[in-house]
Amino acid sequence: xxxxxxxxxxxxxxxxxxxxxxxxxxxxxxxxxxxxxxxxxxxxxxxxxxxxxxxxxxxxxxxxxxxxxxxxxxxxxxxxxxxxxxxxxxxxxxxxxxxxxxxxxxxxxxxxxxxxxxxxxxxxxxxxxxxxxxxxxxxxxxxxxxxxxxxxxxxxxxxxxxxxxxxxxxxxxxxxxxxxxxxxxxxxxxxxxxxxxxxxxxxxxxxxxxxxxxxxxxxxxxxxxxxxxxxxxxxxxxxxxxxxxxxxxxxxxxxxxxxxxxxxxxxxxxxxxxxxxxxxxxxxxxxxxxxxxxxxxxxxxxxxxxxxxxxxxxxxxxxxxxxxxxxxxxxxxxxxxxxxxxxxxxxxxxxxxxxxxxxxxxxxxxxxxxxxxxxxxxxxxxxxxxxxxxxxxxxxxxxxxxxxxxxxxxxxxxxxxxxxxxxxxxxxxxxxxxxxxxxxxxxxxxxxxxxxxxxxxxxxxxxxxxxxxxxxxxxxxxxxxxxxxxxxxxxxxxxxxxxxxxxxxxxxxxxxxxxxxxxxxxxxxxxxxxx
Amino acid sequence: xxxxxxxxxxxxxxxxxxxxxxxxxxxxxxxxxxxxxxxxxxxxxxxxxxxxxxxxxxxxxxxxxxxxxxxxxxxxxxxxxx
Numbered sequence: 001x002x003x004x005x006x007x008x009x010x011x012x013x014x015x016x017x018x019x020x021x022x023x024x025x026x027x028x029x030x031x032x033x034x035x036x037x038x039x040x041x042x043x044x045x046x047x048x049x050x051x052x053x054x055x056x057x058x059x060x061x062x063x064x065x066x067x068x069x070x071x072x073x074x075x076x077x078x079x080x081x082x083x084x085x086x087x088x089x090x091x092x093x094x095x096x097x098x099x100x101x102x103x104x105x106x107x108x109x110x111x112x113x114x115x116x117x118x119x120x121x122x123x124x125x126x127x128x129x130x131x132x133x134x135x136x137x138x139x140x141x142x143x144x145x146x147x148x149x150x151x152x153x154x155x156x157x158x159x160x161x162x163x164x165x166x167x168x169x170x171x172x173x174x175x176x177x178x179x180x181x182x183x184x185x186x187x188x189x190x191x192x193x194x195x196x197x198x199x200x201x202x203x204x205x206x207x208x209x210x211x212x213x214x215x216x217x218x219x220x221x222x223x224x225x226x227x228x229x230x231x232x233x234x235x236x237x238x239x240x241x242x243x244x245x246x247x248x249x250x251x252x253x254x255x256x257x258x259x260x261x262x263x264x265x266x267x268x269x270x271x272x273x274x275x276x277x278x279x280x281x282x283x284x285x286x287x288x289x290x291x292x293x294x295x296x297x298x299x300x301x302x303x304x305x306x307x308x309x310x311x312x313x314x315x316x317x318x319x320x321x322x323x324x325x326x327x328x329x330x331x332x333x334x335x336x337x338x339x340x341x342x343x344x345x346x347x348x349x350x351x352x353x354x355x356x357x358x359x360x361x362x363x364x365x366x367x368x369x370x371x372x373x374x375x376x377x378x379x380x381x382x383x384x385x386x387x388x389x390x391x392x393x394x395x396x397x398x399x400x401x402x403x404x405x406x407x408x409x410x411x412x413x414x415x416x417x418x419x420x421x422x423x424x425x426x427x428x429x430x431x432x433x434x435x436x437x438x439x440x441x442x443x444x445x446x447x448x449x450x451x452x453x454x455x456x457x458x459x460x461x462x463x464x465x466x467x468x469x470x471x472x473x474x475x476x477x478x479x480x481x482x483x484x485x486x487x488x489x490x491x492x493x494x495x496x497x498x499x500x501x502x503x504x505x506x507x508x509x510x511x512x513x514x515x516x517x518x519x520x521x522x523x524x525x526x527x528x529x530x531x
Numbered sequence: 532x533x534x535x536x537x538x539x540x541x542x543x544x545x546x547x548x549x550x551x552x553x554x555x556x557x558x559x560x561x562x563x564x565x566x567x568x569x570x571x572x573x574x575x576x577x578x579x580x581x582x583x584x585x586x587x588x589x590x591x592x593x594x595x596x597x598x599x600x601x602x603x604x605x606x607x608x609x610x611x612x613x
Contacts, residue, residue, distance in 0.1 A: 086565050088548075241562050244572045244597075247589055274589045433569070484544045491548035496568055499548070 016232035041072025052077035057104030065130035082216035096121035108133035115140040179444030183382035206232035246275035254280040264434030265295035291315040292434025316342035321372035341419035471500035
């Protein structure tokens, strides 16, 4: 059986009990150990009142316990909700409250933050401290379960689980245009549709070592974790702080004999620029996947020159569908400057572009909005029927049965070989370091400052990280606010990648004839200035 | 202003996200605490290049050199004396 994500682990533990499942520094778990430990986690969760369909938070940095938590939660029939370890408390409290998380797994180092969050997020009842540290005995009014209690749990058999493939497996919160994040609901089937495609198409084996670079709240992480488990390969979570130091990250990839790498392009560009890649052979690398943003061709070409032997694939898809198209990058001629395509639909998924006149784009050069169809399409946004109905719409070209497809908001066109080419966005969403960012959410945060009269946020295109974020602010009283005030205020509400990097104070902002802030004028005056 | 103080001021005003946090000491961890993240390290390097006139090589971009204000200041002094 493999209709639920935890079945992947149960099956691989049966086939490869002594192979490494997770390796993180000195921590190493074999498939048998991962299977037994996650059974114990599931049993402890059930004993603490978690039931099928309940949302359970994961508030952990990259570690072996972060992978253990995922499978433990899924084996209890519950839904895992990754909480960004670097996000501000208010955002985490919103998420916990929004999807009514009652139990979470956290590191001991986060105990004080959990206590503070629990004072506003009233649903929270239980914290499981998923590491061996014992410095903390109480967290506010929460009931605290220690990792030793989990590891010494007397029963390590798999608890019964009545879940079906259409039950939720996880919820990933992404930026929302109205000022609060929205939770994308992914079922076991949604994720398995993707994972089966990955394994059938790229044929990884139990010999492979998958890096896990993306944070758990980012859907790129699901490829690493679930595809590796499906084939009995090893997962190598990348310590978060390593990404700051390109030379060390490159060493880590080589020394750990990583064979399948998946990340956003900006981290690969950083390694091209500052990683001294010519020092290593990376002889074990077989595949480099990238997704989340456009890879600047000049850095991709340099990367392919420095590390020529792996296959390179551009994967495309919003969190709401996971990956739906892919493109194998061919040799890039030195004079190519146009971005590489996002490619063609993955097997068992369908995409088409709908033009403004409601016809399907079939000709080169014509533009349309990309639609995703198939069992990869998520269930919508948690507790938000309005946003769900906006994005997940009835298939306009299927009149005979009811079927929802996802409107990606991405404008695409076709090339001569039938590959889709990404053109831009229909709305105000931007990308930075692969993260989706709704401009409106940043503006809402700045506007909530009592000293702010007007604010506008624009993206400043950047070769390495796609976009930097610039905010224009008009203060109620001139000279009363500093850039540090605005940044500090935003940091309490927004994750770090959404906090404006450049803040400019103005006495007034340009307006359109209808009195709205004239964004095109602000964009135009910033063109080519680099901020 | 001495080097430690200059670096401390920059980090405190530009990189510390939690404004409630009390003043940084020279030995407070900057990386594990998230004060220096992937965006922050680039801003800090830009600052050192523009305001302190030193170039950080790829080789010098290590966790050891950026772990604390004291470590950054020591790197800066070493480079200034060369």
